[in-house]
Amino acid sequence: MNPIAPNFRKASRDAVRNSQVIAAVRKTANLLSEMMALAVANTPDFEALRDYGRARKLEISGDLEKYAQSFAANAQAAGAVVHRARDAAEAARLAIKIAADNGAKTAVKGKSMTAEEVELNEALEAAGITVTETDLGEFIIQLAKEKPSHIMAPAIHRSRAQVAELFTDKLGTPPDLGVEALVAAARKDLREKFLTADMGITGGNFAIADTGSIVLVSNEGNIRMTTTLPRIHLAVVGIDKIIPEMADMPKFLALLARSACGQTISSYMSIVTGPRRTGEEEGPEQLHIILLDNGRSRIAKGPYREILHCLHCGACLSHCPVYRTVGGHAYQATYPGPMGSVISPLISGLEIYADLPNACTLCGRCAEVCPVCVPLPDYLRELRSDVKKPPFMMKLAAFGANTPSLYRLGMIVMRRMLKKGGMGLMAPALKEWTVCREPPKPQEGESFRDWWRTRSHCK
Amino acid sequence: MILNQYLAKAQGVGVNVELLSLSDLNLRLAALVGELQAKSVALPLVGWPEPLLRTVKTEVEKCGAAIVSPMRRMDGGYEWNRSVLGSANLGITFCGAFVAETGSLAFPAGPGLGTLASLLPETHLALSYAKDCRPDLGGYLAEFGADIPSRLTFVTGPSRTGDIEASMTTCVHGPGRVLHWIISEGWRWVINNPLTSVFTLC
Numbered sequence: 247m248n249p250i251a252p253n254f255r256k257a258s259r260d261a262v263r264n265s266q267v268i269a270a271v272r273k274t275a276n277l278l279s280e281m282m283a284l285a286v287a288n289t290p291d292f293e294a295l296r297d298y299g300r301a302r303k304l305e306i307s308g309d310l311e312k313y314a315q316s317f318a319a320n321a322q323a324a325g326a327v328v329h330r331a332r333d334a335a336e337a338a339r340l341a342i343k344i345a346a347d348n349g350a351k352t353a354v355k356g357k358s359m360t361a362e363e364v365e366l367n368e369a370l371e372a373a374g375i376t377v378t379e380t381d382l383g384e385f386i387i388q389l390a391k392e393k394p395s396h397i398m399a400p401a402i403h404r405s406r407a408q409v410a411e412l413f414t415d416k417l418g419t420p421p422d423l424g425v426e427a428l429v430a431a432a433r434k435d436l437r438e439k440f441l442t443a444d445m446g447i448t449g450g451n452f453a454i455a456d457t458g459s460i461v462l463v464s465n466e467g468n469i470r471m472t473t474t475l476p477r478i479h480l481a482v483v484g485i486d487k488i489i490p491e492m493a494d495m496p497k498f499l500a501l502l503a504r505s506a507c508g509q510t511i512s513s514y515m516s517i518v519t520g521p522r523r524t525g526e527e528e529g530p531e532q533l534h535i536i537l538l539d540n541g542r543s544r545i546a547k548g549p550y551r552e553i554l555h556c557l558h559c560g561a562c563l564s565h566c567p568v569y570r571t572v573g574g575h576a577y578q579a580t581y582p583g584p585m586g587s588v589i590s591p592l593i594s595g596l597e598i599y600a601d602l603p604n605a606c607t608l609c610g611r612c613a614e615v616c617p618v619c620v621p622l623p624d625y626l627r628e629l630r631s632d633v634k635k636p637p638f639m640m641k642l643a644a645f646g647a648n649t650p651s652l653y654r655l656g657m658i659v660m661r662r663m664l665k666k667g668g669m670g671l672m673a674p675a676l677k678e679w680t681v682c683r684e685p686p687k688p689q690e691g692e693s694f695r696d697w698w699r700t701r702s703h704c705k
Numbered sequence: 706m707i708l709n710q711y712l713a714k715a716q717g718v719g720v721n722v723e724l725l726s727l728s729d730l731n732l733r734l735a736a737l738v739g740e741l742q743a744k745s746v747a748l749p750l751v752g753w754p755e756p757l758l759r760t761v762k763t764e765v766e767k768c769g770a771a772i773v774s775p776m777r778r779m780d781g782g783y784e785w786n787r788s789v790l791g792s793a794n795l796g797i798t799f800c801g802a803f804v805a806e807t808g809s810l811a812f813p814a815g816p817g818l819g820t821l822a823s824l825l826p827e828t829h830l831a832l833s834y835a836k837d838c839r840p841d842l843g844g845y846l847a848e849f850g851a852d853i854p855s856r857l858t859f860v861t862g863p864s865r866t867g868d869i870e871a872s873m874t875t876c877v878h879g880p881g882r883v884l885h886w887i888i889s890e891g892w893r894w895v896i897n898n899p900l901t902s903v904f905t906l907c
Contacts, residue, residue, distance in 0.1 A: 512861065
């Protein structure tokens with residue numbers, strides 16, 4: 247997938263030096279975190295909603311295939327054409343075929359991480375189809391020829407001044423425009439494309455098994471245009487997005503909207519059930535849905551099943567101290583941040599993304615904010631031992647720490663060593679750890695164990 | 706009362722909500738069309754309660770604005786004239802259901818219902834009856850049963866984005882201004898309430 251092997255260590259070192267990017271990421275991540283906190287505080291039953299979300303998702307991930315088949319049958323009954331894609335390459339081939347069969351030359355596209363995962367734009371462009379991203383953030387990074395750096399706020403790493411410069415360069419707008427003028431320029435440029443495009447491409451926030459509907463949310467209105475104006479609508483949806491019933495949707499929506507950017511609901515929500523019906527003046531003549539597996543059925547059977555519960559809200563990214571320090575591009579993966587550090591190695595292979603499970607301080611904030619309680623820090627810790635079996639010295643240390651007599655002896659030896667030669671003696675063994683940290687100073691006075699023994703209740 | 710909850714929610718997301726009696730509608734419409742200097746108004750003609758549509762249509766025509774609607778084809782289906790629709794600067798739609806829980810307006814698709822009128826123009830005016838307020842999303846969705854329309858759209862405030870430095874800006878692709886006029890002849894029960902009386906008076 248990547249021409250150069252991803253190297254998180256190097257990329258993150260470079261990223262932290264780019265203070266402009268880090269400032270932009272922090273600013274937006276802070277704001278998103280604050281908005282989420284406020285929305286959650288205003289929802290008294292939020293914890294009950296989270297429990298419901300997790301319980302329902304456990305049912306779904308326990309039998310993905312059953313729900314996928316039920317969704318496909320009901321969507322077909324509503325007039326949609328449902329395609330199943332085993333992997334990214336098959337999804338891209340299907341999309342190209344759908345475009346070719348219908349003579350589609352231009353496409354407008356709503357933001358979709360699943361489409362990023364299958365590198366749909368690259369595939370369609372290679373087949374001669376012009377794809378225009380219409381979400382403002384995606385539009386900006388498409389002009390800049392970049393990848394999204396946040397699953398919810400793709401252009402989080404760019405400042406207003408940089409966007410103004412980019413628009414002047416690519417769209418010929420006057421220099422140094424304010425945010426409102428930039429938004430107006432994008433509206434003008436994209437409106438014509440919406441009205442003339444042959445095909446509209448979207449992802450899907452939810453796919454509802456019992457009605458065969460795709461649910462799409464957006465604040466800008468670009469998704470409504472994309473799903474209503476072109477004559478073909480193609481939705482690329484991961485099978486993990488399927489929920490059993492329409493009645494589940496308002497609850498998952500409540501979790502998603504609050505966690506993504508502190509809303510009760512997005513400005514627009516479209517529930518799409520089949521193409522345009524007889525007599526209707528709007529909507530596409532054909533609706534194609536590509537249900538993408540790409541490793542999801544395999545993940546559902548393994549120990550990291552709950553990562554498929556992810557609603558793609560982006561809360562774990564905005565709250566992650568590592569993400570906030572290095573930004574999304576350093577991960578060199580479609581999905582960055584905590585959820586990305588779990589899903590990317592599971593989809594593409596641990597050998598490719600071996601660094602990502604280590605891109606974590608195990609602080610636990612991601613699990614605290616996750617709307618469906620995915621145990622992200624546990625998964626990241628377990629993935630670390632999948633990447634590399636713990637070395638012999640670590641096993642020895644673990645054995646020592648678990649045996650009180652050995653631990654006591656070890657501490658006595660350690661204190662002696664530290665008093666004599668400081669950490670210098672240990673330096674070769676700890677150099678990975680001390681490369682960016684100060685080694686601890688030996689404790690002055692009595693040890694903790696000596697102090698504890700003097701407490702009355704221990705006697 | 707659910708109408709109060711709706712008012713708080715909808716105002717919170719930037720919808721300009723007003724409570725009107727049918728007799729005030731003419732004046733308010735004329736003022737709006739005048740203020741926007743609207744040359745053409747997107748106005749689907751299907752799905753309205755007859756007296757309301759008649760008032761709206763007459764008033765818009767009286768202001769000298771052209772009306773753009775999905776047109777009836779020979780086969781009984783409907784069709785938009787897209788190039789004309791694109792030039793409308795005001796869209797007026799009837800909203801037969803709005804949701805208190807989220808502050809949303811609901812627009813099911815159907816022949817002649819023309820939901821694009823709520824999306825393409827820069828200003829969108831939705832007209833409703835007070836009795837059509839629903840308490841929550843789940844209950845409203847359940848009304849459809851297995852009979853879901855091809856497209857069911859919920860509009861909650863104006864089109865907005867935070868994609869540039871998270872600074873909230875309206876009017877990206879859809880309308881920058883959403884007005885919701887709720888019509889009822891029997892306002893007494895609303896006026897007695899301190900919160901809603903503010904909206905009624907202004």
